[in-house]
Amino acid sequence: MNWMKNNLRYNRGSAAAKDLLEQNGFDNLLDFPLDLFASGLGATVIEKELLNSDGRIIFGKKHTIIEINEEIEFEQKKRFTLAHEIGHLVLHKGIEIHNDNESTTSWFNNKEKQARNGRVEYEANQFASELLIPSLLFIERQEGKKFSPQLLRDLAVYFKVSITAIAFKYFQLGDHPICLFHSHNKKVSYWMWPDNYPHYIIDRTRLTPPEDSVAMEFFEKGKIYSKHQSKQQIWKSTWFDLKSSQSDTDFNFYEYCIVSNAYNSVLSVVWEE
Numbered sequence: 604m605n606w607m608k609n610n611l612r613y614n615r616g617s618a619a620a621k622d623l624l625e626q627n628g629f630d631n632l633l634d635f636p637l638d639l640f641a642s643g644l645g646a647t648v649i650e651k652e653l654l655n656s657d658g659r660i661i662f663g664k665k666h667t668i669i670e671i672n673e674e675i676e677f678e679q680k681k682r683f684t685l686a687h688e689i690g691h692l693v694l695h696k697g698i699e700i701h702n703d704n705e706s707t708t709s710w711f712n713n714k715e716k717q718a719r720n721g722r723v724e725y726e727a728n729q730f731a732s733e734l735l736i737p738s739l740l741f742i743e744r745q746e747g748k749k750f751s752p753q754l755l756r757d758l759a760v761y762f763k764v765s766i767t768a769i770a771f772k773y774f775q776l777g778d779h780p781i782c783l784f785h786s787h788n789k790k791v792s793y794w795m796w797p798d799n800y801p802h803y804i805i806d807r808t809r810l811t812p813p814e815d816s817v818a819m820e821f822f823e824k825g826k827i828y829s830k831h832q833s834k835q836q837i838w839k840s841t842w843f844d845l846k847s848s849q850s851d852t853d854f855n856f857y858e859y860c861i862v863s864n865a866y867n868s869v870l871s872v873v874w875e876e
């Protein structure tokens with residue numbers, strides 16, 4: 604059964620979010636203001652100008668304050684940042700003031716960064732993901748639907764989160780196996796593939812994306828495909844090892860790039876049909 608999936612295995616962050624929703628009588632927070640939810644938990648949310656920071660939490664003796672950068676361009680990102688801070692509020696009471704930015708609220712950091720930021724950031728992100736995209740509801744919403752970039756976009760709108768957050772959730776819980784490759788400044792920094800994936804990914808840490816990848820088209824030519832063209836066919840050998848007994852024409856692989864111009868980064872969603 605779907606909900607028995609491996610990826611639903613226990614992790615502290617999402618378990619805490621699930622418990623919190625349940626204790627407060629919510630199935631989800633799709634129609635409930637997140638700042639009100641935070642204040643119900645005892646934190647005051649303030650939007651203000653923040654330098655080099657998307658959000659932060661300040662534990663005082665009596666009051667806890669969550670500050671969110673008012674200049675965050677996308678509402679979905681504001682939501683995720685606030686959910687991340689609520690994660691700290693619930694899970695990490697009393698941690699020192701720290702600033703959250705692209706490097707702590709991103710799923711796709713390189714490994715050294717993850718080690719440095721440690722478990723705390725990982726848990727806060729897992730918490731945020733479950734709070735905003737409850738797993739059971741997510742599974743239900745995507746069930747029986749063919750995987751496509753449009754499906755990810757539809758889910759992102761429904762859950763009011765970024766496509767990146769949805770892509771990560773889909774990787775964990777979606778019906779169709781997908782791989783994720785994150786590239787930053789023309790270097791591949793991180794990738795993920797499902798358990799038991801039948802194709803082997805060549806190690807590209809700190810190397811440029813493959814010459815014939817859609818990600819490279821962005822870095823080299825600034826090419827960003829329109830919605831209708833965002834599903835691009837690629838060769839198996841673009842991202843995977845092609846065995847000598849195999850031919851590229853035997854496979855149907857596709858790449859969909861989620862581009863962040865501001866950070867010069869690309870998340871490539873790669874799948875086989």
Ligand SMILES: [Zn+2]
Nearest residue numbers: 703707724727
């Ligand atoms: Zn954080």
